Amino acid sequence: MKKIGIVTALLLMILVLQAPRIALGLESPVLSTEELVEHSLTWDGETVAFEGEVLQDVMVRESGTWLNISDGNNTAMGVFIPVGTAVPAIEHTETYRTGGDVVRVTGVFHRACSQHQGETDIHVASLTVLVPGSDRSNPIHPLRFAWLAGLALLLALAVRVYYRKRPPTS
């Protein structure tokens, strides 16, 4: 009886320790734009997860809302949130001075969406804000003022020479 108790306790412990891993295994894989476009046939119609920064324009339309999510250098994916899908508010979107919210969306990937006339998109089932957006620093380099002053001085000199000296006749 004691042995059974120990084995059961061990099994329970293993189960508790492994639970997050099992849960992750059941979750949709987080994919990149590159992976989705390169292997579009493989992922077409599958539920996938996608992470990235929300780009500037949140476009609210009759049937739902369009977001564009950037997941790297010059790669982004269009994400459609159908009307009625409960998602948290997007507080920050990308601008030159603001970083957009970093979100994780889960939804069905379409290589040529029939609802949106052939678009490559993800229809969102759930959306989570991973990191809220914040101000971005765009520092001004002080040395550049010196460059500007130096070049402006030279330009003034060149303009003065140009307009003072009369052109020779041909």
Added chain:
Amino acid sequence: MIRRVWKEDYKIIGFYTGRVTIGVGLLMIIPMMTSVVFREWAPVLDFAISMVLTLLVGYVLCVISRTRSTPGLTHAMAIAAGSWLIAMMLSGVPYMLSGHMKSFLDACFDTMSGFTTTGMYLIQDLDHVSQGLNMWRHLLTFVGGQGIVVLALTFLISSTGGAFKIMAGEGKEEKLEPNVRHIAVQIWRISIVYLAIGTAALAVVGMFEGIKPLQALFHGAYIFMSAWSTGGFAPYSQNILYYHSFPMEMVSIVFCILGSYNFALHYAVWTGNRKEMFRNIEIVSFCITVFTTFSLLAVALMQRGIYSDAVAFFRRAFFQLMSGHTTTGQQTIYSRTFVQEWGPFGMLAVTIAMAIGASAASTGGGFKGLRMGQVFKGVVNDVKKLLSPERAVVTTHYHHIHDNVVTDGVVKSAAVIIVLYVLIYLIGTLVGMAYGIPFHEALFESVSAGSNTGLSCGVTSASMPALLKVVYILQMWLGRLEFLSVFSLFGFIATGFRSMRRARAAV
């Protein structure tokens, strides 16, 4: 016999190139003011430095080459090609200062792509660039479409002697009016009126599609400049796909088509000659080649069964084909979709459309519909001659603004330019293949660069070999200026060296 190059020749080229450079410098006020509006202070400083530097180079060129002589044809060709080269380098300075470029070569690639209305880019993290830099990118393509020399002619070059030759050097050889400055003004008037209409139309569509008003206005201006100049840039990396909007695509494609038409045709229609729209050989040629290439593409895509309905087919296939044929390069699909989904046959149809391209003296690139029509009529004329009695006088006509006779000279000139285009397409393809790129992808990208289209199947990136970047830059430059100007510049440099050697030998 090739004539010697004298000091005065260099002065003429230097002086007029300096004037055009000053024009490019003054143009930087617009992106600088855009950055002021959006309170982007670092880009304001970057544009101030770039503007002062560009003006400095322009004025120094004018001071050291001061002359009152007017340019001849050879000078004019060299001025046009040289101005584009200097403009490419100086316009790259704000790109470099923005920190979005990996190298100066990449910056030059992007500015040459902008000026030549190609639309390929190597800029890093495009989704995070400032409004000022985005304005600069689109302004380059807008000004490049009309011609930077045309811009300089309108505002800066007071003497009009020889000016028409410079203008012809950058592919604007249509004589709309007798006075060259009036021609330049007409070209700008047509473009500015369309700019106002196009920006307003696209801004309204943008607002209806959920974009905030100020953003919609700027997006409208960017997309219009990209479409009208057949450039293909967009403020975000997804290009037109960013908007997920059928109306936006439709308005944009209308301006792509209008921008691909000959300025002489626009002028004829503006001045009341509306029949020209239906008679012009370029329009006829355009309709035939669009129909043919679209049929090919339809067969290719239907075999693969990608798009489920006619609207989807129209928004993806027809839009991409028109974008390629007008040499715009706007995309409603991802670059790699061409390779992964459309396949070699579908890509070939778009490649043919890009190779043929737009109209002569338009903002577009490629062989041009006029030349296709002239060569076709030439072949028809030869066949008619073969079938006619030996003594019969056989003439064939084509209509381009006026009725013109198809002569051997016309056909030969058109055929030579077509052969040169094919040559640069092949060279780019071979260099691409030498780096291990599959044939159909290398051909697609090379034709896109040479015809100033800008559609990409994923080959163009900052990580591609430097030699390939240089080849694409040369293709864009040669394709936009239609060879003769660039050849004249090289010829001038070579003759200059030979003259120097002879002078030394004489000493």
